[in-house]
Amino acid sequence: MAAESDGWVGMGWDWTDVDGVRRRLDQGADPERWSGGRPLHRAAVFGSPEVVAALADRVADVDAVENGVTALWEAVVSRKPENARALAAAGADPWRPSLGGWSPGRLSLAGPTPGLFPVPEGVRLTGTERAAAEEADRLITALGTFYYDGTGLACVAGIDAAEAVGRLEAIPVAGDSIDFDELLDDPYAYDPEETLRIIGVTSVPGGCVVTQPWGYAPQMPGVLTRLSADTVCYGLYANPKSGNQGAIARHGTVEGWDLHPGGGPRENDTSEEVLASYLYQYNPVAYSCAFAGLRPTDRRAVVGPPDAWVELPRRDYWGH
Template structure:
């Protein structure tokens, strides 16, 4: 049995090499199909604006759907404004309704790049949605940039760090033990490393963190933390 080849052999996460993508397309790679999906959607997420524009110029329909959304929606959700602009320049419709009755354009108004597209008259966010979007931007600025791959996180309303520790039957870890552990947390057995979490009081509640594991969002931990309140 011979497998069907689409010209995208060896393509993985990186869709930023414009020359390679163009060479593949000129050599017969299918602009409509990649590993069961659509190359344009893949490039919207993991490509460069040049690659997005190249593919957008070769597909039959720039607003073709995959998984119920267009490539433009994917670019907006992924926080790739330059890719979104390249798609809009190629004819993608920012105001085409998609998931939950939202369009890519309206979604952009609620995100970090509200000026991404020209907004038609009568289109916009409700007062409540605008307030939520503004608060989200404030919180994102407050968090800043940090390495979060593998981060376990629970945000708990209405209790402080001391109460969170009480609910988890926790106890402070001696500084020297914690310093040694933090030198290389992955050198420890998982059952042991999951027992260490950080707890910080913040306005309105507390935050439980574990940069190397998933303990804060384990069901048993969440159940204890959220008793009588809310936890995410």
């Protein structure tokens, strides 16, 4: 009943039709409420600058907050610069502090449109923040675009592939025992009980990557705890059914589970977490590498061929 009374019935993902939005507003659609959220926030991400301007003209407060952030924050994080400019023109404050102490304006300095707003005297990125932004640009470019659904990863800081293999007590896969080109093309043609124990390991600048392009094995708790002794690693499983699932293991203990790498900043994130989530939004593989301080120069460590294919010993990897 609430959805019917707000005047936005039938509005889905497309908020670009300014004539349609104005017609709804003129007919009594609520500019402050849409399906439990705020129309202006929705339009900031999924709309056109014209729709954003039309809604901004009707709301009581263009800097109203939803889930801890303003519509301008949403436009900046979603990399919708024209929508952000429309909101600023309507009076939204680019320098209002938000998640992790960042304002939309200062966060934009780390992104692809650093000239989005006139910058007040003294507002700038720190050297560390600038370096993080530059590395994110390099890393995302180096990895490029590729299909990674179904891939499992463990990005491990400070150890090479040989050390990772030793910690896992894995053994080399005999070269003639399996056709890896065939396995990569059609992993479901093989017995999952056997292929789940096969992983690739590759040394990269900063550490190593454990990969399984067809399964979740690198992110299993028993793998992460062994790999993370005296160091830190970030595990990723790009679950085709439920989305990207992240995990953090440090000094042999899993300290974060069911995380959402590449999902954007969240309430209660620290300043560093907000920046990383912004820089690597929609790039979960790059986020996972960056978390562990890895600096691969291409995507081979993820998609193969790895430095070595090895087989995990049979043991309970879910009981650690």
